[in-house]
Amino acid sequence: xxxxxxxxxxxxxxxxxxxxxxxxxxxxxxxxxxxxxxxxxxxxxxxxxxxxxxxxxxxxxxxxxxxxxxxxxxxxxxxxxxxxxxxxxxxxxxxxxxxxxxxxxxxxxxxxxxxxxxxxxxxxxxxxxxxxxxxxxxxxxxxxxxxxxxxxxxxxxxxxxxxxxxxxxxxxxxxxxxxxxxxxxxxxxxxxxxxxxxxxxxxxxxxxxxxxxxxxxxxxxxxxxxxxxxxxxxxxxxxxxxxxxxxxxxxxxxxxxxxxxxxxxxxxxxxxxxxxxxxxxxxxxxxxxxxxxxxxxxxxxxxxxxxxxxxxxxxxxxxxxxxxxxxxxxxxxxxxxxxxxxxxxxxxxxxxxxxxxxxxxxxxxxxxxxxxxxxxxxxxxxxxxxxxxxxxxxxxxxxxxxxxxxxxxxxxxxxxxxxxxxxxxxxxxxxxxxxxxxxxxxxxxxxxxxxxxxxxxxxxxxxxxxxxxxxxxxxxxxxxxx
Numbered sequence: 001x002x003x004x005x006x007x008x009x010x011x012x013x014x015x016x017x018x019x020x021x022x023x024x025x026x027x028x029x030x031x032x033x034x035x036x037x038x039x040x041x042x043x044x045x046x047x048x049x050x051x052x053x054x055x056x057x058x059x060x061x062x063x064x065x066x067x068x069x070x071x072x073x074x075x076x077x078x079x080x081x082x083x084x085x086x087x088x089x090x091x092x093x094x095x096x097x098x099x100x101x102x103x104x105x106x107x108x109x110x111x112x113x114x115x116x117x118x119x120x121x122x123x124x125x126x127x128x129x130x131x132x133x134x135x136x137x138x139x140x141x142x143x144x145x146x147x148x149x150x151x152x153x154x155x156x157x158x159x160x161x162x163x164x165x166x167x168x169x170x171x172x173x174x175x176x177x178x179x180x181x182x183x184x185x186x187x188x189x190x191x192x193x194x195x196x197x198x199x200x201x202x203x204x205x206x207x208x209x210x211x212x213x214x215x216x217x218x219x220x221x222x223x224x225x226x227x228x229x230x231x232x233x234x235x236x237x238x239x240x241x242x243x244x245x246x247x248x249x250x251x252x253x254x255x256x257x258x259x260x261x262x263x264x265x266x267x268x269x270x271x272x273x274x275x276x277x278x279x280x281x282x283x284x285x286x287x288x289x290x291x292x293x294x295x296x297x298x299x300x301x302x303x304x305x306x307x308x309x310x311x312x313x314x315x316x317x318x319x320x321x322x323x324x325x326x327x328x329x330x331x332x333x334x335x336x337x338x339x340x341x342x343x344x345x346x347x348x349x350x351x352x353x354x355x356x357x358x359x360x361x362x363x364x365x366x367x368x369x370x371x372x373x374x375x376x377x378x379x380x381x382x383x384x385x386x387x388x389x390x391x392x393x394x395x396x397x398x399x400x401x402x403x404x405x406x407x408x409x410x411x412x413x414x415x416x417x418x419x420x421x422x423x424x425x426x427x428x429x430x431x432x433x434x435x436x437x438x439x440x441x442x443x444x445x446x447x448x449x450x451x452x453x454x455x456x457x458x459x460x461x462x463x464x465x466x467x468x469x470x471x472x473x474x475x476x477x478x479x480x481x482x
């Protein structure tokens with residue numbers, strides 16, 4: 001089941017909310033999922049993430065079910081209602097299993113343990129029926145008379161006692177290990193350890209419990225703490241009286257975070273800016289950083305990407321023709337899907353950052369922020385009162401240059417080295433041929449240079465065309481590149 005499906009099904013059975021934390025706490029019922037995964041009771045797999053019980057988890061669930069049923073019978077004595085409840089629950093599980101078996105999203109390895117769980121519930125239901133029959137017999141008026149005449153049928157009476165003893169033993173729960181107490185982290189502990197992005201622990205910021213801070217990459221300043229006072233970026237942002245910090249960012253030049261007042265945990269807002277002066281834009285196009293940086297920005301988990309282009313004097317001495325730079329800017333907006341903002345000088349750029357910081361602070365102060373993994377982030381809507389975002393820890397992890405790339409991601413980076421291949425075009429190729437080996441196998445079957453010409457890309461569904469198709473074919477099939 002997915003996270004949202006578990007929320008829907010488990011909420012009626014839980015005393016705590018899966019989305020809203022208790023007063024004075026940043027944790028919800030879902031926060032316990034990370035403990036279940038660590039203990040090997042729940043397995044997490046797939047993208048988007050899906051969860052299922054392991055064999056140990058099913059055993060634990062079965063034991064808890066038996067304990068709960070026995071306690072209810074001992075306290076209320078109403079075994080009939082419990083048996084009926086188990087039968088009803090069994091029917092619901094069987095119905096759920098039928099739906100699961102018809103779904104293509106789960107494998108047989110997942111449905112099999114669920115069938116075992118249904119069998120355990122069915123067996124428990126039948127055991128309760130035995131207990132119910134036993135209870136009815138013992139409370140009936142005829143039962144006393146049978147006890148008076150029991151000496152006449154001592155053999156049968158002994159057999160009945162053995163049967164009742166065996167039925168009682170079947171209902172005895174298996175011994176459970178005493179669970180370790182779960183200690184809620186204090187503010188001091190949280191500040192020391194921070195948020196673990198590898199876990200499924202959900203952290204929630206309630207309205208008013210955080211502040212919005214602009215993070216400035218060290219490359220945008222002089223880089224020395226002693227020289228910051230004379231740095232133009234530091235001075236301008238200070239004059240605009242906004243909250244900002246200079247920090248090393250693995251991708252992007254400016255990003256906003258929400259920092260919790262009590263725990264100092266940070267959640268990244270869905271806006272990031274890459275700033276380029278016209279001469280720097282020219283250099284990045286020449287050395288290949290232009291496409292590589294845009295690719296990494298698209299992988300960082302932040303949905304709204306802003307490309308801030310700043311003029312350099314009269315833009316006459318930039319290293320490339322002005323028309324070439326303008327075309328690159330247009331491609332960034334139309335093809336790559338970035339929002340482009342052009343400014344005339346450095347002060348105007350800093351004014352834009354200050355204005356955007358105030359707007360984001362006013363827009364998010366009344367919202368509830370929920371941390372989640374990149375693959376679980378829903379489409380962002382500024383009107384939503386509940387917003388799911390990634391933490392700064394995971395943002396840094398996803399943005400690092402030295403992280404372990406998948407074959408598909410490395411294939412995209414490889415294709416981007418070809419002239420004329422944008423991120424959108426490379427992604428379109430990889431979407432159909434996810435590895436170089438798959439592409440080479442397709443070349444062996446035929447079509448050759450025209451194989452990729454008919455692939456569409458971008459929002460306008462334009463074709464790659466014969467020129468790019470030929471260039472990619474030569475890259476992977478020719479021993480000598482021209």
